[in-house]
Amino acid sequence: MLRVEGLRAWYGEATVLRDVALTVAPGEVVTLVGRNGAGKSTLLRCVMGLHPGQRGSVTLDGRDLGPLPAHRRARLGLGWVPDDRGAYASLTVTENLTLPPAVGPDPWPLAKVYEAFPVLHERRAAAATQLSGGEQQMLALARVLRMGARVLLCDEPTEGLSPLLVGQVADILRQVRDQGTAVLLVEQNLRFATGVADRHHLLAEGRVVETLRNDEVREREGELLAYLGI
Ligand SMILES: Nc1ncnc2c1ncn2[C@@H]1O[C@H](COP(=O)(O)OP(=O)(O)OP(=O)(O)O)[C@@H](O)[C@H]1O
Numbered sequence: 754m755l756r757v758e759g760l761r762a763w764y765g766e767a768t769v770l771r772d773v774a775l776t777v778a779p780g781e782v783v784t785l786v787g788r789n790g791a792g793k794s795t796l797l798r799c800v801m802g803l804h805p806g807q808r809g810s811v812t813l814d815g816r817d818l819g820p821l822p823a824h825r826r827a828r829l830g831l832g833w834v835p836d837d838r839g840a841y842a843s844l845t846v847t848e849n850l851t852l853p854p855a856v857g858p859d860p861w862p863l864a865k866v867y868e869a870f871p872v873l874h875e876r877r878a879a880a881a882t883q884l885s886g887g888e889q890q891m892l893a894l895a896r897v898l899r900m901g902a903r904v905l906l907c908d909e910p911t912e913g914l915s916p917l918l919v920g921q922v923a924d925i926l927r928q929v930r931d932q933g934t935a936v937l938l939v940e941q942n943l944r945f946a947t948g949v950a951d952r953h954h955l956l957a958e959g960r961v962v963e964t965l966r967n968d969e970v971r972e973r974e975g976e977l978l979a980y981l982g983i
Pocket residue numbers: 764769787788789790791792793794795796
């Protein structure tokens with residue numbers, strides 16, 4: 754269980770997260786929804802140990818992650834899927850999947866990755882730069898699973914993807930969730946979010962102002978989209 758309590762974060766003089774609390778259990782998908790600048794990416798970076806200006810508590814299965822740098826958190830099973838997707842551009846798909854060491858507790862064998870992501874198997878000899886946006890997103894997700902993550906921290910995985918590829922990312926997230934992986938997801942696409950997630954935290958000015966179930970998001974979709982400016 755990933756647990757965040759009393760989290761505060763800042764850049765210089767500016768506080769961007771205030772007293773944030775949330776949990777993500779194994780097999781659960783939780784989204785962070787909010788306007789641009791609400792603090793969603795900073796929250797993911799705090800959990801991964803990538804943001805120095807933070808106070809409060811982040812624990813995984815009761816273990817305090819506070820003193821641990823990002824690479825030690827990766828060893829415990831946290832997997833960061835950045836919004837810039839982070840593949841090695843000049844390497845092939847297979848190289849991107851096999852060169853990073855397995856650091857987390859539950860690394861996927863290459864065959865399992867290719868079974869879950871057939872599009873990557875088809876494109877296995879292509880350089881990462883030759884992949885479409887959707888394929889790059891698949892590769893970013895596949896890399897963290899291959900490296901052994903059991904908690905995925907995904908920053909806007911559907912951004913810029915066609916509806917077809919959004920559907921494929923949803924399938925994969927449901928599949929990893931069903932295998933017991935926990936997913937904390939920054940997401941602005943509410944239809945996608947309600948299709949994969951269990952709960953949604955609405956972040957405003959650095960605070961969780963509401964926690965919504967899927968049916969509540971669906972009922973209030975128009976209002977929420979207007980609020981988010983989408
Ligand atoms: N490197 C930085 N230095 C100073 N302020 C920053 C930095 N990165 C983000 N911020 C500020 O912190 C606040 C939260 O940013 P953050 O990126 O976490 O928001 P977000 O909800 O993820 O929005 P977006 O979707 O636009 O990335 C914003 O006001 C932003 O301007």
